Amino acid sequence: MxxxxxxxxxxxxxxxxxxxxxxxxxxxxxxxxxxxxxxxxxxxxxxxxxxxxxxxxxxxxxxxxxxxxxxxxxxxxxxxxxxxxxxxxxxxxxxxxxxxxxxxxxxxxxxxxxxxxxxxxxxxxxxxxxxxxxxxxxxxxxxxxMRGLLPRIRMGTIVGEEYWISKVTIDEEEKTALIEYKSERDSFRVRFVIWxxxxxxxxxxxxxxxxxxxxxxxxxxxxxxxx
Ligand code: SAM
The missing domain is CATH 3.40.50.150 (Vaccinia Virus protein VP39)
Structure with a gap:
C-alpha cells in the first residue's frame, strides 16, 4: 500500500x-x-x-x-x-x-x-x-x-530533504507500521512490514x-x- x-x-x-x-x-x-x-x-x-x-x-x-x-x-x-x-x-x-x-x-x-x-x-x-x-x-x-529503527520511526524523525513523517500507526502486534509522509506539496501513506x-x-x-x-x-x- x-x-x-x-x-x-x-x-x-x-x-x-x-x-x-x-x-x-x-x-x-x-x-x-x-x-x-x-x-x-x-x-x-x-x-x-x-x-x-x-x-x-x-x-x-x-x-x-x-x-x-x-x-x-x-x-x-x-x-x-x-x-x-x-x-x-x-x-x-x-x-x-x-x-x-x-x-x-x-x-x-x-x-x-x-x-x-x-x-x-x-x-x-x-x-x-x-x-x-x-x-x-x-x-x-x-x-x-526495522525493529531497531522503530523508536526513531515512532518519534517521527524528519526524513530526506522534502518529506517528513507526520503520523505513525503501528498495529498491536507490531507487525506493520502505517507511516504518513508529508511535504509542502502533498502527503501519502505507506504500510511497511516490520522485520x-x-x-x-x-x-x-x-x-x-x-x-x-x-x-x-x-x-x-x-x-x-x-x-
Ligand atoms: N533492489 C532495488 C534497490 O536496491 O534499488 C529496489 C529496492 S525497493 C526498496 C523494493 C522493490 O521490491 C520495489 O522495486 C518493488 O516493486 C519490489 N517488489 C515488491 N514486491 C515484490 C515481489 N513480490 N516480487 C518482485 N519484486 C517486488
Whole structure:
C-alpha cells in the first residue's frame, strides 16, 4: 500500500544518478564484490530501477533483473538502453519465479525490500531463491533492522530533504507500521512490514547456511548465505 508514492518521493530508489542512490551503491559495492569473487550469473531480485544490476554488469557479471512493478522495469529498461547495457529486465513475482532450478550463481535481494513482505510471503521468496541458486550459489541480502529503527520511526524523525513523517500507526502486534509522509506539496501513506534482524535471520536459517553478516551502519546489514 502506497509504495508507488513512496518510491516516487524518494530518489534513493528510483534515480540511479541521484546522490542518495549513488551513496547506496558506494556503501554496498566493496562488500558485494568481496563475496562475489567468481564471475557468473546474477539474479537481481526486486531490482527496482536496476542500479545494482548495472554495477555488477560493469564488473563482468551476466545479470538479470526482476521486479513486480512494471514502472520500475520500464525505467530500468530505459536506463539499460541509455547505457548500452545487456542486462535483461523482466516483470515477475519474487514469490514465484519462472526460472529453472539451479540457474544462478548469485541472487541479490537489496535495498530493504523485506518491508514489502509478510512472513509467509518472505518465506516463499527464500524458498524460490534457494531453488534457483546453483549448488555453490550465494544469496546476498541487504536489509534494515526495522525493529531497531522503530523508536526513531515512532518519534517521527524528519526524513530526506522534502518529506517528513507526520503520523505513525503501528498495529498491536507490531507487525506493520502505517507511516504518513508529508511535504509542502502533498502527503501519502505507506504500510511497511516490520522485520527485525533476528526475525529475518531466523527465517533465512530455515533455507540457507549463514556465511557472514556485515553491519553497514547502526541499523542496516548485508547478510550473506549459501545453500
Ligand atoms: N533492489 C532495488 C534497490 O536496491 O534499488 C529496489 C529496492 S525497493 C526498496 C523494493 C522493490 O521490491 C520495489 O522495486 C518493488 O516493486 C519490489 N517488489 C515488491 N514486491 C515484490 C515481489 N513480490 N516480487 C518482485 N519484486 C517486488
Amino acid at each position: 502506497g509504495f508507488k508514492e513512496y518510491y516516487r518521493a524518494f530518489k534513493a530508489y528510483t534515480d540511479i544518478y541521484s546522490k542518495e542512490y549513488q551513496r547506496r551503491i558506494e556503501e554496498l559495492k566493496p562488500h558485494l564484490l568481496r563475496f562475489m569473487k567468481r564471475k557468473g550469473k546474477v539474479l537481481d531480485l526486486a531490482c527496482g530501477v536496476g542500479g545494482f544490476s548495472f554495477l555488477l554488469e560493469d564488473h563482468g557479471f551476466e545479470v538479470m533483473g526482476l521486479d513486480i512493478d512494471e514502472e520500475m522495469i520500464k525505467k530500468a529498461t530505459e536506463y539499460a538502453e541509455e547505457k548500452n547495457s545487456k542486462v535483461k529486465f523482466i516483470v515477475g513475482d519474487a514469490r514465484e519465479l519462472s526460472f529453472e532450478d539451479e540457474t544462478f550463481d548469485y541472487v541479490l535481494f537489496l535495498g530493504n525490500t523485506t518491508v514489502h513482505f509478510l512472513p509467509k510471503d518472505l518465506s516463499e521468496v527464500f524458498k524460490e531463491v534457494k531453488r534457483v541458486l546453483k549448488k555453490d550459489g550465494v544469496f546476498l541480502m541487504n536489509f534494515v533492522d 527485525g534482524k533476528t526475525a529475518v535471520e531466523l527465517l533465512a536459517k530455515l533455507y540457507f547456511i549463514p556465511i557472514e553478516s556485515v553491519k553497514l551502519d547502526e541499523v542496516s546489514y548485508l547478510n550473506v548465505y549459501k545453500k
